[in-house]
Amino acid sequence: MEWIFSLNEIQDTALSFWEKIKGKRVVAFHGPVGAGKTTFIHALCDVKKVKGTVGSPTFSLINEYVFDDNGKEQKIYHIDLYRLKNESEAFDAGIEDSLYSNHICFLEWPEKAPSLFPEDTLHVFIEAVNAERRRLIIKYK
């Protein structure tokens, strides 16, 4: 599955992505700096109309959002491992608690702690096609 989208199309892409990942909990976003990982995760949160500000988790590692899912409160963890020095730091920060909770987790820089991820993690890849467009790919096994 693949999407190519500009910022104008990001909300539609986010909606379509949510449809495709139904039933998945942990989604790892691979891609270089500037690819659009944070922007896309924010768009995914916007679609669900999360409560509170959707900020960058750069300084806190884990950002937590809640949204109303047909009367049921659901959580989204947005985790950015960019600043992680090693996997034991991830353990100390409580990353595993989020990864193995029953909540949705979107992660940037999964390469920083590969052994932490549940087996059923969905790995997706994002890259710049040019200055205005990004390509997002889900590679199924």
Ligand SMILES: Nc1ncnc2c1ncn2[C@@H]1O[C@H](COP(=O)(O)OP(=O)(O)O)[C@@H](O)[C@H]1O
């Ligand atoms: N789909 C897109 N189309 C065009 N530009 C985008 C898109 N997604 C993100 N950008 C731009 O790319 C830059 C980097 O995005 P960001 O989400 O911070 O990347 P990352 O988290 O992968 O480092 C931002 O200036 C953002 O506006």
Ligand SMILES: [Mg+2]
């Ligand atoms: Mg980012």
